[in-house]
Amino acid sequence: MALQAKELIYGAVALAVSFIGIAGFFVFLDAPYLAMLQIAIYVGAIVVLILFTIMLVRREVSEELADRPEHAEGAAGLWLAGLLAVSIAGVAALAGPNLPTEPQSANLPVSDLGPVLATQYPIPLVILALLMSAALLGALVLAKVEK
Amino acid sequence: MVALTSYLIVSAALLGIGIYGLSVKKNAMRILFAIEIIVNAANLNFAAFTRYMNPPQVSGQVIVFYSIAAAAMEAAVGLALILVAFRLNSTIDVRKLNKLKG
Numbered sequence: 001m002a003l004q005a006k007e008l009i010y011g012a013v014a015l016a017v018s019f020i021g022i023a024g025f026f027v028f029l030d031a032p033y034l035a036m037l038q039i040a041i042y043v044g045a046i047v048v049l050i051l052f053t054i055m056l057v058r059r060e061v062s063e064e065l066a067d068r069p070e071h072a073e074g075a076a077g078l079w080l081a082g083l084l085a086v087s088i089a090g091v092a093a094l095a096g097p098n099l100p101t102e103p104q105s106a107n108l109p110v111s112d113l114g115p116v117l118a119t120q121y122p123i124p125l126v127i128l129a130l131l132m133s134a135a136l137l138g139a140l141v142l143a144k145v146e147k
Numbered sequence: 148m149v150a151l152t153s154y155l156i157v158s159a160a161l162l163g164i165g166i167y168g169l170s171v172k173k174n175a176m177r178i179l180f181a182i183e184i185i186v187n188a189a190n191l192n193f194a195a196f197t198r199y200m201n202p203p204q205v206s207g208q209v210i211v212f213y214s215i216a217a218a219a220m221e222a223a224v225g226l227a228l229i230l231v232a233f234r235l236n237s238t239i240d241v242r243k244l245n246k247l248k249g
Contacts, residue, residue: 025157085166
């Protein structure tokens with residue numbers, strides 16, 4: 001849906017829906033914090049940013065760029081992706097009996113995440129903060145360039 | 148409950164969809180969509196594997212946390228790049244953005 005919708009805006013909305021679906025998977029996996037983060041960042045920030053950009057680039061997007069691949073090209077991409085996905089899924093299914101079964105009690109309160117983040121992984125956290133500021137500044141400088 | 152295999156299959160399907168978009172689509176915006184889908188497949192795998200460890204651990208969730216933040220940054224920079232490319236070339240068709248070609 002996200003990739004095949006005729007209008008790019010519909011594609012962005014479908015992308016948001018699929019992100020919400022993945023947030024649902026996170027809830028099933030006893031990671032409510034990740035689900036919250038997924039909805040807040042992906043649906044709240046990234047999709048909105050994408051929508052803004054689509055509106056800025058709109059004129060040409062909707063008219064000229066039909067974005068339908070040529071027949072052979074689309075078939076080749078489909079084969080490649082299908083082969084990859086089926087082989088990975090096949091390996092997963094074959095390894096099924098050997099995979100660990102679900103532990104009975106998950107018992108992972110959200111409050112566990114903070115201490116682990118701050119004590120076991122402090123350096124990545126700082127690097128992440130630096131990366132964020134650098135990326136934001138870079139995006140600003142890029143978007144401000146004159147013709 | 149749901150087996151780990153189901154999550155892995157969903158994740159593989161997402162990866163396949165993303166690879167298809169990366170290899171076939173012409174619109175730079177859709178390529179960005181595909182990248183986001185692939186990142187989400189990886190996140191789902193991390194969350195599933197960390198949940199099925201015995202005893203369950205939170206370290207995988209920490210990695211997903213970092214990954215989501217990095218993906219947000221990547222989307223911001225990518226969209227800025229698309230904006231600049233559109234302003235300079237007035238197209239975001241990646242087949243036409245071939246100024247670097249000798």
